[in-house]
Amino acid sequence: MTLRPKPASSIFSSRLWINRLIKAVAFVVCFFIIEAEAAFLLDPGRYKSDFHPRMRWEEFYNISKNNENLDLIFLGSSHAYRSFDPEIFNSKLGINSFNMGHSSQNPVDSYYVLKEVLKYQKPKVIVFEQYFVMAEGEDSDFISASYTYDYLKPSLNKLSCLINDFNPKDYPKALLMAVRDKDNWANKALIKANMEREYSLFKQLITGKKENEQAPLESAKGEAYQGLGYVSNDGIASYSELTTGNKLKDYKGPNWNEKRLSYDDKVLKLCKENNIKVIMVTAPLPPTSLKLIKNYDELHNKFQQIADKNGVEYIDYNFINREKSMFTDKDFKDADHLNSSGVRILDNDLIKYIKPLMN
Amino acid sequence: MLLLFSCYFYMSFVPKYILILLFAITVDYFAGIYLEKLEGEKRKLLLTLSVLTNVGLLFVFKYFNFFNINIAKLASFLHWNYPIEGLSIILPIGLSFHTFQSLSYVIEVYRKKQKAEKNFIIYALYVMFYPQLVAGPIERPQNVLHQFHERHEFNFQGFIFGLKIMLWGFFKKVVIADRLAIYVNQVYSSPERYTGVTLVVATIFFAFQIYCDFSGYSDIAIGSAKTMGFKLMDNFRQPYFSKTVSEFWRRWHISLSTWFKDYLYIPLGGNRVSSWRRNFNLLLTFAVSGFWHGANFTYIIWGSLNGIFLILENLVRNIETSFKSRLKGTLGSSIYLLIRAFITFSLVCFAWIFFRATSLSSATYIIKRMFQFNGFGKVSSLFGVTSYGEFILCVILILFLMLIDYINIKKGMWEFFDKKPLALRWSFYYLLIFAILILGVYDVATKTSFIYFQF
Numbered sequence: 051m052t053l054r055p056k057p058a059s060s061i062f063s064s065r066l067w068i069n070r071l072i073k074a075v076a077f078v079v080c081f082f083i084i085e086a087e088a089a090f091l092l093d094p095g096r097y098k099s100d101f102h103p104r105m106r107w108e109e110f111y112n113i114s115k116n117n118e119n120l121d122l123i124f125l126g127s128s129h130a131y132r133s134f135d136p137e138i139f140n141s142k143l144g145i146n147s148f149n150m151g152h153s154s155q156n157p158v159d160s161y162y163v164l165k166e167v168l169k170y171q172k173p174k175v176i177v178f179e180q181y182f183v184m185a186e187g188e189d190s191d192f193i194s195a196s197y198t199y200d201y202l203k204p205s206l207n208k209l210s211c212l213i214n215d216f217n218p219k220d221y222p223k224a225l226l227m228a229v230r231d232k233d234n235w236a237n238k239a240l241i242k243a244n245m246e247r248e249y250s251l252f253k254q255l256i257t258g259k260k261e262n263e264q265a266p267l268e269s270a271k272g273e274a275y276q277g278l279g280y281v282s283n284d285g286i287a288s289y290s291e292l293t294t295g296n297k298l299k300d301y302k303g304p305n306w307n308e309k310r311l312s313y314d315d316k317v318l319k320l321c322k323e324n325n326i327k328v329i330m331v332t333a334p335l336p337p338t339s340l341k342l343i344k345n346y347d348e349l350h351n352k353f354q355q356i357a358d359k360n361g362v363e364y365i366d367y368n369f370i371n372r373e374k375s376m377f378t379d380k381d382f383k384d385a386d387h388l389n390s391s392g393v394r395i396l397d398n399d400l401i402k403y404i405k406p407l408m409n
Numbered sequence: 410m411l412l413l414f415s416c417y418f419y420m421s422f423v424p425k426y427i428l429i430l431l432f433a434i435t436v437d438y439f440a441g442i443y444l445e446k447l448e449g450e451k452r453k454l455l456l457t458l459s460v461l462t463n464v465g466l467l468f469v470f471k472y473f474n475f476f477n478i479n480i481a482k483l484a485s486f487l488h489w490n491y492p493i494e495g496l497s498i499i500l501p502i503g504l505s506f507h508t509f510q511s512l513s514y515v516i517e518v519y520r521k522k523q524k525a526e527k528n529f530i531i532y533a534l535y536v537m538f539y540p541q542l543v544a545g546p547i548e549r550p551q552n553v554l555h556q557f558h559e560r561h562e563f564n565f566q567g568f569i570f571g572l573k574i575m576l577w578g579f580f581k582k583v584v585i586a587d588r589l590a591i592y593v594n595q596v597y598s599s600p601e602r603y604t605g606v607t608l609v610v611a612t613i614f615f616a617f618q619i620y621c622d623f624s625g626y627s628d629i630a631i632g633s634a635k636t637m638g639f640k641l642m643d644n645f646r647q648p649y650f651s652k653t654v655s656e657f658w659r660r661w662h663i664s665l666s667t668w669f670k671d672y673l674y675i676p677l678g679g680n681r682v683s684s685w686r687r688n689f690n691l692l693l694t695f696a697v698s699g700f701w702h703g704a705n706f707t708y709i710i711w712g713s714l715n716g717i718f719l720i721l722e723n724l725v726r727n728i729e730t731s732f733k734s735r736l737k738g739t740l741g742s743s744i745y746l747l748i749r750a751f752i753t754f755s756l757v758c759f760a761w762i763f764f765r766a767t768s769l770s771s772a773t774y775i776i777k778r779m780f781q782f783n784g785f786g787k788v789s790s791l792f793g794v795t796s797y798g799e800f801i802l803c804v805i806l807i808l809f810l811m812l813i814d815y816i817n818i819k820k821g822m823w824e825f826f827d828k829k830p831l832a833l834r835w836s837f838y839y840l841l842i843f844a845i846l847i848l849g850v851y852d853v854a855t856k857t858s859f860i861y862f863q864f
Contacts, residue, residue: 070565077835077838080839081839084843085843085846088843088846088847092847122490222846228843228847229846229847232846232847232849233850235848236796236798236799236802248681260484359778
């Protein structure tokens, strides 16, 4: 059988289309290169050593890369990463733990964080922190979603996080950092600093000499990323922070968000499927702040219901503190977060609930 | 498929209003068919019926409350009892545009310049074709109806060209118009807080804002139609390079200007009447054009002012022609053209004050303040509205726009860039793309809808 040669026009046309395809690919590649450069210049400081959402994930991936197993994982909002110090649990229980909480982490974020964690780790226990504010409000919070999405490795989980954790109108912002930071276009000082950083990185690349890496910074508020996901703070809440300036002063909730609440169930179900024991914990509020919330029992009952429905234990330190007075206002750095002394009291108490689950 | 998509597009604004549109389409579809069949007085009657249906819809949704409020004011002045209440309805999006497009079809069929469309789907698509449904260009049946009958195969070059036009349109809308809008909105919302010089600059900014807003939309519409192989008419041709107001109107919102010329100005007698009648026709046409834009006296005055400018131009035309012929070939001729362009731009901007101001009293206040010597203020007061960087960016964007428009006049923007090396062409595309992404104003809090959507 002989093959008939292709007509000239067809060869021409296929060549033409290949050329067009190459051009299209080149155009897209150049687009992403320029976008990356623009994003670099407009970066407000996510690369800095006090930006713990990034540092936490980097440390987690490093630990996983070194085949170190994590037995205990903490999930939740700032009430998690400011309340549960893994070092205390590790030293008292002889385990490895890690705090995967981040600012404003809501149950939807927690779900995707946990899914990512489970790709690398087989924890025995999850401490799932519950702060009622995180189960209220809008479906999506761009900042907290980005703290999850930005650091997930490319996977279906990341895609799913993009689709479910962001409002569709925010997809361009989520996908393109240059769009996210576009409002910095007029910040000459920032752009200049980023250009200098780029030059220094370029110099390092050419010379092979690494400049001294910056040690983790202590922020102006006196807090520092201590490693293993935990952020410490030695400050004490001022009187005005707890009274006139208290952000819970005008609390009018609960304004439950059904999507977020349903993700509480999804997290607990995912743990069950992976034979992971769970404790739901609410970190304490300063007694002065708690008094401002008239309907706290209603908030507590909601989480108790979720815990009961899923057969897990729920420990609410606001309830415990009412009876035992474990914490005073001096154990808090502001209107709703523990300081280092408060963390020690809380963690040493929580150990007794976790210990039986580790066996 | 296109019709379904167009329906979906329209329904994404206020879904139930699709029924109004379908009603108008059905009436005009049958009117077209019977206009072709009937003869004599019956044709006129049918045309009147169709026109009344379309204008009636416009009246109910757009003008009823305007007339009602003003009649009520008059009645109250005369101490009469006037019990009719206003309607609380939202203006269907793009009503003025598709009504005029429908009217154009019916009138052309009546004039026997267009055959009646027998296919309902095609006719519905003529009215509802989504790129130009909500803000034009207001097409003529001769331009587009036949295109809906033709088979459109994918054309790569046409597709890319369409994307380029869209890109330029998005740039004008999101980067220039919406950024200028921040300054303009702030100044025009409380003019008493700003000096005369700031009001002048805000008005100039508005001139460019509305140009970029509307021509940006037209470009997006023309470009997106082009990607599918359809050709829509040009709607803008670098209007701010006009040397006369009449030239401005040949370059600004061409589809509407020609609509009024063909269906109002010429039927009124056009230029073939006595000079006073011609001037009256001009004034009436422009006043109606102003009223088309919105049910408010500010729009009527804006339109009328443009009409007056044209009349004045007609009056001095003979003197100007002899003056120009004396300057011909000298440097003075170029200087004269520059001065003429400046005067035209100033007159157009003066009229824009009425278009943009929220009320007549606000417009007159702004004009007074602009011409008050002691209220004019220092140049530094310009930067008190937005940040210094924001202001400078606005100026740079306007200069960039004028440069591209200048290239457009001389060589044609895309012809100019298409002849350049690949690296330069792509640099220009990336410049536009990244300007849209980074300098574009599209956050929910600050984003501005297309100005002409309200008409």
